[in-house]
Amino acid sequence: MALTTPPRPYDILAPFPELAAHSRSAVRLHPRLGNPGVDESSLGGPVLWPADEPWPTCDLEHEDCSDEPFDYVRAEREYLRDRDRRQEQGEKLDWEVERQRLHQLRLEHSSDYHPDYDEDAPQPLISVAQLYYRDVPGLPWPDRYDLLQVLWCPRDHPDCDTPWNPVFQLRWRRTEEVAERLNDPPLPVVCSGEYVPNVCVVNPEVVTEYPNAADLPDSLAKRIKEWAEKQNLSSAYNWNVAFAPGWKVMGHGGIWGIIDPYPILCDCGAEQLPLFTAPSGEFDGGTGSWQPIEEAGTGYSYSDPVEVTIGRGYTLQLYYCPESENHTGRTEMF
Known part of the structure; x- marks a missing residue:
């Protein structure tokens, strides 16, 4: 479905027409819970991976x-979504029973059920995003x-590079070169639950961004x-003009704010450019003006899918x- 960013509260080019020369296009991904296929763009969904290519690991x-336990994180989220649906449908919940169900769920997915797990072995990565160029304009090297x-x-x-965070890996592909697909990639046994994305479809939208004020001429x-x-x-x-919040590319x-501005440079000396943004939610109280027009009046229902x-x-x-x-590539936390 199409999701549309509302017009900005301020026409920033009226008082500052010279900002146009500093603008860049970004693509808001507008992720929403769904069931994407391997041939679709997604966050946290299945990926088109060659069967003869090793799955990446972290050492x-x-x-x-x-x-x-990774299994528990996903099972708990599924359970909580089901509990919310039952409550929305008018079911009167016994919270002691619900607490016991969650406890049992944790026991069922304890890492003790993986006796062969080697914590010192390289750990499988998980998919964060799969982005087809046909859906996301502006990606490099089309x-x-x-x-x-x-x-x-x-x-x-x-x-x-950015301590106490997940670590990225990228794969750039031509889909025509993928013959036999890998159907069941390995999954980690343990994880930080905060870094496990829900499976989401994406609804890309191109918007215009401007530099942080700290990166503009004085x-x-x-x-x-x-x-x-x-x-x-x-x-x-x-917050209201320059930067679109949420999951986006470019x-x-x-x-x-956390640290002072500095140029993000490659080892080759070139300035590196933003490629992919992983936020803590789609919007909050300070960035509510970016909530899509089509979801006006839904409060925070879609603030963190x-x-x-x-x-x-x-x-x-x-x-x-x-x-x-x-x-x-480099990473930075803002």
Whole structure:
């Protein structure tokens, strides 16, 4: 279905026409719970993977303080969605019974049921996104690829580019080169539940983004700050105009706040560009103006369909080098 971002509360190009030269297109993915097939773009869904290609693993050090059985995370989510449906349909719930059911569910999916599990062995990654170029315009190198797959290790990594976060891997493909498909990829035994995305269909929409005020020329940034103060809303530019919240590809970088701005550079010296954004939800109280027109009046029903949480509600952004798909991408948390 089509999901449409409402017009921005402010026509930012009227007072600042020079911003047009700094604009970039981003694609909001608008994920919603669903049952996508392997030939569809999705978040957390099945991926088109060659049967003769090894499934990727992670051999980095893992922090296990927040780990829990992967099977349990998915079973618990399914149970809670069913419980919510029953309650919405008017069923009067016995909360002690519900608590006991959840406890039993955890026992049934305990990692003790995997006696051969080797915590020191490389861990299987999980699919985060599968994006067909036909659905998501603007992805890099369309002359060579028609499919981008984003995977990550759903555990905390104390020693990585952005510590205490999942770690990405990418696969760029031509679908015509995939002959026999892998039907049952391996899954991890344990994970951090906050890094396991629900299976979602996507509803891509192209929007225009502008740079963080901290990344603009000083004179322009100063004028925008003065303009925002006149609106009696310090976030008028960053949150209501410049950056679309939620799961998206391309566009601009995040809103500097946790750390000071710095250029994200590749080892080759080129500036890396945003490729994929994994947020903690689609919108919140400060970004409600981005809620799709078609879902107006639904409150927070669709504010977090993917149920991934980055840090304490932050956003993890993956960057790529425009010089080569073989150069290692960077990540940053905003």
